[in-house]
Amino acid sequence: MSFEVPEDCRYLDSHEWARSEDGTVRVGISDFAQDELGDVVFVELPSEGEEITKGDDFGVVESIKAVSDLYAPISGTVTAINDDLVDAPELVNDDPYGDGWMLEVDIDDESELDALLSPEEYGDQIA
Amino acid sequence: MTERTPPLHGVHEARGATFTEFGGWDMPVEFDSIRTEHEAVREDAGIFDVSHMGEIEVSGPDAERLMQRLTTNDVGALSPGQAQYAMITDEDGIILDDTVVYQLPDGSTHDAEYLFVPNAGHDEQMYDRWVSHRDEWGLDATVENVTDEYAMFAVQGPEAEALLLDAVADDKRTTVCDCSRFQAEAVSVAGVDSLIARTGYTGEDGFELVVPWDEAEAVWEAFDCQPCGLGARDTLRIEMGFLLSGQDFHSEDNPRNPYEAGVAFTVKLDTEFVGRDALERADAEGVEQKLCGFRLVDRGVPRHGYEVTDIDGDRIGEVTSGTMSPTLDMPIGLAYLPVEYRSPGVNVYVTVRGESKKAQTQALPFLDR
Numbered sequence: 001m002s003f004e005v006p007e008d009c010r011y012l013d014s015h016e017w018a019r020s021e022d023g024t025v026r027v028g029i030s031d032f033a034q035d036e037l038g039d040v041v042f043v044e045l046p047s048e049g050e051e052i053t054k055g056d057d058f059g060v061v062e063s064i065k066a067v068s069d070l071y072a073p074i075s076g077t078v079t080a081i082n083d084d085l086v087d088a089p090e091l092v093n094d095d096p097y098g099d100g101w102m103l104e105v106d107i108d109d110e111s112e113l114d115a116l117l118s119p120e121e122y123g124d125q126i127a
Numbered sequence: 128m129t130e131r132t133p134p135l136h137g138v139h140e141a142r143g144a145t146f147t148e149f150g151g152w153d154m155p156v157e158f159d160s161i162r163t164e165h166e167a168v169r170e171d172a173g174i175f176d177v178s179h180m181g182e183i184e185v186s187g188p189d190a191e192r193l194m195q196r197l198t199t200n201d202v203g204a205l206s207p208g209q210a211q212y213a214m215i216t217d218e219d220g221i222i223l224d225d226t227v228v229y230q231l232p233d234g235s236t237h238d239a240e241y242l243f244v245p246n247a248g249h250d251e252q253m254y255d256r257w258v259s260h261r262d263e264w265g266l267d268a269t270v271e272n273v274t275d276e277y278a279m280f281a282v283q284g285p286e287a288e289a290l291l292l293d294a295v296a297d298d299k300r301t302t303v304c305d306c307s308r309f310q311a312e313a314v315s316v317a318g319v320d321s322l323i324a325r326t327g328y329t330g331e332d333g334f335e336l337v338v339p340w341d342e343a344e345a346v347w348e349a350f351d352c353q354p355c356g357l358g359a360r361d362t363l364r365i366e367m368g369f370l371l372s373g374q375d376f377h378s379e380d381n382p383r384n385p386y387e388a389g390v391a392f393t394v395k396l397d398t399e400f401v402g403r404d405a406l407e408r409a410d411a412e413g414v415e416q417k418l419c420g421f422r423l424v425d426r427g428v429p430r431h432g433y434e435v436t437d438i439d440g441d442r443i444g445e446v447t448s449g450t451m452s453p454t455l456d457m458p459i460g461l462a463y464l465p466v467e468y469r470s471p472g473v474n475v476y477v478t479v480r481g482e483s484k485k486a487q488t489q490a491l492p493f494l495d496r
Contacts, residue, residue, distance in 0.1 A: 038358070039162040041451040042426055060480065062428045064161045064451050065358050067480070093160075 004031040005123045006097050010116035012073040013125060017097065018105075018113060025074060025113070027103040029061065031096050032126045037063040040092040045070075045081045045102055052078060052105065054112055059102070061092065070102070074112045080104035133178035134278050134343045142354060150247025150373070152179035155356040165362050165453040167353035168329050172284030174350045175360055181250025181274045182337065183257065184239035189266035194241050197260060198228055199385060199402070201395040202241075208232035210309045210324055213393050215245070215253065216402030220384040220409055222376045223256075224249045225393075227326060235313040236320045239271070242337070246372040250274040260401070278343035282350055283333030283363075291316070291323070291334055294349040306334075317349035328360060330367035330496040362450050365459060368420055368491035374431060375418065375447045375461060384409050387463060389418045389491065416444065416463040420491040421475060425484040429460035434478040435486075443468065446477060452493060459493050460486075 009017040015033035019026050034040065042062040052058040052072040059070040082101050084091060092100040107113070117125065130153040133139075139146075144155035155176060158164060167173040185194055195202040200213035210229040214222050229242040245253040254272040261268050282290055292300050294316050302312050303323070311324035322337040338346045361371070370376060370390065376383040384402075385394050386409050396407050423429055429449030437443050449460030460477070468475060473488040 038157060039160050039453075042428060044426075062451070064362060064428075064453065065157075067428065067430065 003035065003126060004097065005119045005126075007119050009097065009119065010073070010113050011119070011122035012071055012116060013122075014071045016071055016073045018073040018116060019097075020110075020113060024079060024104045025076065025107045026101045027073060027105060028096055028101040029070065029092065030122070030126075034093045034096045034100070037061060037066055037068060039064045040089045043085045043089050043092065043102065045085070046078050048078055048080060050078050052076060052103070073116055074105060074107050075109065076105040076107040078103050079106050131179070131275075133176050134340050135176055135178075135347055138344060138347065139176065139354070144354070144356060147357060149357055150179055150249070152247055154179050155354070157356045157358045158354040161356075161358040161362055162453045164353055164355040164359035168284045168331055168355060168359065168363055169454055170285070172282060172286035172290055172333075172350075172352040173355040173359070174347065174352055175281040175283070175355045176278070176347070177281050177335070177360075178278040178343070179247035180279050181245040181247070181253065181272070182277045182279070183243055183245065183250060183254055184237060184271045184273055185241040185243070185257065185268055186239035187268035189261075189268045190240045193257065193261055193264075193266050193268045193270075194228060194243070195398055196264070196400050197257060198226065198243070199394045199400055199406070200228065201398050202228060202230075203398065205230040208311050210311050210326060212309075212390075214385050214390060215256075216385070216400070216406065217378065218402060218405065220402040220405035221378055221382045222385060222388060223378050224253060224372050225370060225390070226253075227324075229311050229322070229324065231322070232311050232313050235322060237322065239269075242322070244279075249372070276340050277337050278340050278346075280336045280338065280343075280347060281327055281329075281333060282336065282352070283327045283329040283331045284352070285332060286352070287331070287333035290350050290352055294346075317345045319346050321346060328369055329363040330369075330492065330494060331363075361448075362453055365448050365450050365461065366452050366454055366492065366494040367496065368461065368493065370418075371448060381447065383418075383463070384414070386410060386414045387416055387418065413466070415465060417466050417469055418447070418461055418491075419464045419468055420489040420493055421460055421462060421477070421486045422489050422493075423458035423460070423477060423479075423484055423486045425486075427477070427479040427482075427484045428458050429477050429479065429486070435462045435464065436476045436478065436483065438474060438476070440476070440483065443475065454494055459489070464488070
């Protein structure tokens, strides 16, 4: 089984991704992570304006079979959360890098992105 | 410890299943997704490989006596081709395991009068229990652990009967149609001599099939329906409030008697069995806690081991099983609570990862079937 690892994202070894777009950074979980969890039923996210810190947990994802902490791939201020996940948590399974995104973050230090795993490194990790 | 594997492990692997350790067996937990598999069983049909279930055969002049004295239900009430759900209890009436006892039908290839099905990983313990009690009581009975000789499948769902009809010879179709709940028949399925029983663990109509280990694949392949893993088996049984051995009761970690576990209907006090006297007292005195259903009102998913508290935050119990119900789209669970919490609609709280979440007791089963 092979999993999607988009070239425009950087990854944390705990399977979160971060992608820089239009002056903000989007965060979510990888295709591999959503497959491991199975049917996502509930996502608990921080509120807008909260600070997240790289490596610390920022939320929880519950699937039918498991519960898992979410870890921040970067530090910064949450500027938006994906409200669609409240009524449609399955978006995390259906489109983990697209409609299943979780947070938009105003990143403190852009260079934190470079320190994350490259698509190639992350692809090797889950291979 | 080396894990035991079902005969079709490789077949399931090729189909893309993921596996989990369960009761010492490496079993498929998910083929596609729990939700997909769960919905297939509720709306159409699904097939489960439950070869991790034990099979123990008992025969001989004292077979009935031995079965009667080690299970809580009335084995004497069975006739050939009938099955019953029963508890296996110790002297104190504590449930060691739950099981289905079959009085084998005429024409069965099983060379025994009785077959009973302990849970995964309990077969050796129950075999030893049967043998030691037989010897202690001086009974004339043969006990054989045939767990590694038979695969077991469950075909469940509204379309299960139609699927089984397609897999049997024309002259056996009436036998399948006439097979009522908890009845068992010896039938050739896909050309393989099998024991079929109208039983299951999902709340849907369906059959469980006991088939020879080496011929299991032909039977499995004869059912063109959704393969299902232990994940969906768990969500389906929780919706029905069915017990899971080792989780909703455990002789050491969570010792419970049948009255606490809500299975008083399996206890026949007018029969003689190990634990009877203790259960007669428990029945007369009443129990302090009972297995209750609840749903979370707040967002979250209750899981095994989570604490249940009252409105003051005082601990009143612990979740034994919980999930997000795919059918009801609602987080549901089971917990032993003081009997005053038994009636539906009582507010309780479940501590989900450090946070107190509002919940409400619910009547069991969660799903009307």
